[in-house]
Amino acid sequence: MPERNGSTRGRARTRRSRDGEAAAIAAVLRAHAEGDYKPRIDVKKLRDPVLAGLARDVNRAAEKADERGGEIAARMEAVRVGLDEAIDAMVRLVVEGDLSGTLRLAVSDATLTPLIAGVGQVMETLKRFVREIREAALQLSSSSAEVLAAATQNENSTSQQATAVHETTATMEELKGASHQIAENAQMVASIAEQTLSATRQGEGAIRAFMESMEKVRRNAVEVDEAIVKLSRRVERIGTVVEVIDEIADRSDLLALNAALEGAKAGEAGRGFSIVAAEMRRLAENVMESTREIKNLIGEIRESTHAAKEASDGNKRMAAEGERLGGAAMASVTGILTGAQGTSDAARLIHLATQQQRSATEQVVQSMAEIEEVTRQAQAGSRQATGAAAELARLAERLAAMVQRFKVE
Amino acid sequence: MSDGSRQLVLFQVGARVFAAVAADVRRIAGSLVEREEEAVAETALGRPWDARRGLVVGAPEGERTVLVDGVLGLRAVPDSEFQSLPRFASDILPTAALAGFAILDEVPTLVVDLPTLVREGEPGRGAGPREETRHHA
Numbered sequence: 001m002p003e004r005n006g007s008t009r010g011r012a013r014t015r016r017s018r019d020g021e022a023a024a025i026a027a028v029l030r031a032h033a034e035g036d037y038k039p040r041i042d043v044k045k046l047r048d049p050v051l052a053g054l055a056r057d058v059n060r061a062a063e064k065a066d067e068r069g070g071e072i073a074a075r076m077e078a079v080r081v082g083l084d085e086a087i088d089a090m091v092r093l094v095v096e097g098d099l100s101g102t103l104r105l106a107v108s109d110a111t112l113t114p115l116i117a118g119v120g121q122v123m124e125t126l127k128r129f130v131r132e133i134r135e136a137a138l139q140l141s142s143s144s145a146e147v148l149a150a151a152t153q154n155e156n157s158t159s160q161q162a163t164a165v166h167e168t169t170a171t172m173e174e175l176k177g178a179s180h181q182i183a184e185n186a187q188m189v190a191s192i193a194e195q196t197l198s199a200t201r202q203g204e205g206a207i208r209a210f211m212e213s214m215e216k217v218r219r220n221a222v223e224v225d226e227a228i229v230k231l232s233r234r235v236e237r238i239g240t241v242v243e244v245i246d247e248i249a250d251r252s253d254l255l256a257l258n259a260a261l262e263g264a265k266a267g268e269a270g271r272g273f274s275i276v277a278a279e280m281r282r283l284a285e286n287v288m289e290s291t292r293e294i295k296n297l298i299g300e301i302r303e304s305t306h307a308a309k310e311a312s313d314g315n316k317r318m319a320a321e322g323e324r325l326g327g328a329a330m331a332s333v334t335g336i337l338t339g340a341q342g343t344s345d346a347a348r349l350i351h352l353a354t355q356q357q358r359s360a361t362e363q364v365v366q367s368m369a370e371i372e373e374v375t376r377q378a379q380a381g382s383r384q385a386t387g388a389a390a391e392l393a394r395l396a397e398r399l400a401a402m403v404q405r406f407k408v409e
Numbered sequence: 410m411s412d413g414s415r416q417l418v419l420f421q422v423g424a425r426v427f428a429a430v431a432a433d434v435r436r437i438a439g440s441l442v443e444r445e446e447e448a449v450a451e452t453a454l455g456r457p458w459d460a461r462r463g464l465v466v467g468a469p470e471g472e473r474t475v476l477v478d479g480v481l482g483l484r485a486v487p488d489s490e491f492q493s494l495p496r497f498a499s500d501i502l503p504t505a506a507l508a509g510f511a512i513l514d515e516v517p518t519l520v521v522d523l524p525t526l527v528r529e530g531e532p533g534r535g536a537g538p539r540e541e542t543r544h545h546a
Contacts, residue, residue, distance in 0.1 A: 250439065250440075250461075251439065254437060254438075254439050254462070257437045257462075257480050257482070257483075258436050258437050260482065260483045261418065261431055261434060261436065261437060261483060264416035264431045264483050264485070265416070265431060265432060274483070278482070281482065
């Protein structure tokens with residue numbers, strides 16, 4: 001059993017030694033795993049041959065990795081330097097604006113070849129862009145100058161147009177007022193013309209009534225004339241009768257005188273006869289006195305009928321004159337009526353035309369107001385366009401100045 | 410006249426009224442004298458205006474008619490109302506046919522002697538006064 005115990009103890013010591021060596025190897029491997037290839041395993045201290053072989057392999061891998069890491073680091077440094085040079089060159093080119101040259105790097109690492117090629121392409125692209133931008137800037141500058149000139153001219157034109165439109169609007173406003181006044185005056189003229197026409201028609205009716213009255217007066221005068229003629233004839237007949245009566249009375253008077261004479265000659269015997277004769281004579285004288293009065297009356301009637309005849313003739317003449325004057329007045333009024341009708345029609349047409357004119361003028365004024373508003377907006381837009389064109393020109397100049405910094409030739 | 414009055418015929422020539430003795434007048438004629446040669450128009454009394462009446466007087470050759478303007482009537486006049494013409498009046502009057510005058514209605518009216526007047530009016534006879542033909546009241 002002691003042998004057995006000794007062996008066990010030996011095995012335990014061995015196992016503890018191997019664990020320590022393995023831990024040392026593991027610590028180095030952990031450092032290698034963390035990128036530190038410097039640590040090495042001291043192989044001489046290892047008693048376990050397996051671990052020693054492993055340690056030698058680890059050390060050789062570390063040597064290789066370290067060697068390889070140096071190479072990589074050198075290469076990385078070369079690339080870094082190349083990149084720095086490329087970046088510095090590009091920065092310089094960009095800052096100085098000189099795109100005329102090509103990129104030359106001191107590092108000739110193959111890894112940088114694509115980069116250099118890409119930078120070259122970028123530079124070529126930049127050159128092309130700069131050329132295009134320069135041309136575009138020139139064109140833009142030229143165009144913006146033209147646009148500015150056009151916008152300025154447009155603004156001036158718009159301002160003139162706005163002024164003209166404003167003046168036109170003011171004029172149209174005055175024209176509107178004048179049209180309104182003209183329309184009112186035309187309406188008044190039409191009303192007066194209508195009143196004149198109505199009055200003329202009334203005058204025509206009055207003249208017609210006057211002529212009818214004159215015709216009646218003339219007919220009445222004729223009737224009066226005929227009545228006067230009849231009256232004259234009857235008066236003449238009465239005069240004839242009165243003459244007969246007077247003749248009879250005269251003869252009666254004569255007879256009575258002779259009777260009285262005979263009675264007087266007969267003396268006392270003829271007294272009664274004389275009285276009767278005297279009475280007869282008195283009656284005859286009364287009759288003659290009456291006939292004298294009748295004759296006087298007939299004379300007065302003759303004078304009156306003569307005066308009435310003259311008056312009737314005067315009435316007939318005046319009626320005829322009245323009819324003639326009425327006819328002349330009717331002809332005149334007919335002419336006036338025609339003129340008044342024409343005037344009324346013309347005034348109505350003028351009134352209608354002025355109303356249409358007023359309506360049209362109001363529409364024009366409204367349109368002018370709208371045009372003025374649009375013109376104001378256009379003027380404002382033109383100012384904005386001019387401002388934008390100026391800003392665009394400035395930007396074009398600035399762009400041209402900026403592009404000018406780049407040298408591409 | 411038996412009763413102391415005379416019947417006078419009052420007649421008018423122009424504007425004046427005369428009287429004549431009714432016995433001297435045969436009748437009174439109208440204005441239309443049947444025979445114009447019998448009419449006596451122009452006398453010492455004047456010419457009548459319209460000669461509407463005639464006083465028919467007897468004459469040696471028949472009857473003569475003194476034309477007058479009117480016969481106003483007959484009037485019985487008292488003899489006392491008759492007056493003769495004054496001498497100087499008779500001397501200066503151109504006719505002897507005025508026998509005198511009578512007061513009628515307080516107006517003196519000449520009384521004409523018609524036969525004398527007719528004779529004076531005959532053609533060929535003068536118109537001067539003659540004493541023998543004058544009638545006196």
